[in-house]
Structure formats: structure tokens, C-alpha cells
Amino acid sequence: MVWVNDVRGWPPRLWLADDFWLIAHHDSTGRPRLGPVALQLGAAGALLGELVLSKRIVVAGGQVRVVAPAVPSDAVACRIVDQLLTEPEHELRTWLRHLSHDADRTVAARLVRAGLVVKGGDRRLFRTAAAYRPVDSSYAFWRSVRLKHLLADGRGQPDWSDVLLAGLIHAAGLFRAVLWEDAPAATVHLRSCLARADPSVRELIAQVGTLVGDAVLAARG
DSSP, X not given: OOOOOOOTTSOSOOOHHHHHHHHTBOTTTOXXXXXXXXXXXXXXXXXXXXXXXXXXXXXXXXXXEESOOSOOSSHHHHHHHHHHHHOTTSBHHHHHHHHHTTHHHHHHHHHHHXXXXXXXXXXXXXXXXXXXXXXXXXXXXXXXXXXXXXXXXSOOOOOHHHHHHHHHHHHHTOHHHHHGGGHHHHHHHHHHHHHTSOHHHHHHHHHHHHHHHHHHHHHHO
């Protein structure tokens, strides 16, 4: 059984990429639970996913199209929309690779501004701790537990943000680490949810998974 502190004082909802970051990093040390390429591509997919969920962009046929150019409320989202409008000719995979160059640091900085993550770590013999770590390890840990509860028994009703989050966690290769023994059943439940999801959600997840897979094969090659 998993025990956590009282969650009533914690923010009930986070930006999609913030949730991905907290799940993809150790809840107390802030160390990544993924390799750098998978981590950055997953975070980049989550940043674009925020725009999909807010209906600012549509993903189709490998392309990204801005459909609601009004300024988003978040500064990071605003910057990405500006880039998409400036260079609309680029494909989805190009944008994922471009955003992945600093996606992890971009999301961490937003979490710092929200007071959920602190910058800097303890220097130890021959190494330095992670550059960012959660302020409240119980809250960070709860993000994974919450997703597990939604998917584990196949009866949960995750919203589309949760479905996209779970899909990106799966595409990045972290699904089993989050779901543990419940991963097989949760995978079936996730696939059922994705079958009813917006095509933009499905395509974004699939492209992140393809790029992560390509990177793994290239590293082995």
C-alpha cells in the first residue's frame, strides 16, 4: 500500500508538461528517471500537448497547424505559439526535436516560478546533485500515484489531459516504472481511451514514441 501526506493543500491541477516533469524525475532528488533523449522528447511532446488540449493547435498528417493564435495565458505556451506562427512549414517531428533541446529546463523553470521546484542541488564527492528538485517530495510522488489510480483497475475515468499524459509517459518508456505490476492492464485501458481521443492526441503520442524508438535504435547501432 502507498501512503502519502494529506493532499488537500496541494494544487489539484498542473500544466501537462509540469505533471510529466514531476513524474519523470525522482520525487526527492529531482534526478531524471529517463535517459536524456526520452526525457527531452517527452517534455517537448507535453509542451505541444498543452496547446492541443487548449485547442490552440491541431496535429494532422505529420504537420502542426495553429488554429487559435490568440495569446495563451502561459508565457511558455505563448513563446511556442509565436514560433509555430513564424515558421509554419516545419513538420511535427521537426518541432519536437527543436523544442527538445531545452524542454526539460524550460518546464523546470516554470515549476520554479510556481514554487513547486527549487533550483540547485547539493555538491557531493565527485558529482553534483540534480539541478532542480521538488520542494515537496510527497506532492511530486503523488503525481505518479494519482495516474496509477486512474489507470490501474481499468475502471478509472481519466480526462483527456490525463490520457495524453499517460500516453506520453508510455511513449517515453516510463510506463512500467509508474504502473509496476498494473502496467499490462493499464496499457489495455490506455489504448481504449486513446481509441476515443482526438486524432491530434493520438498522433502526438505516436510521433514522440517513434522518435524515442529511433533514438534507442541509433544508440544501439
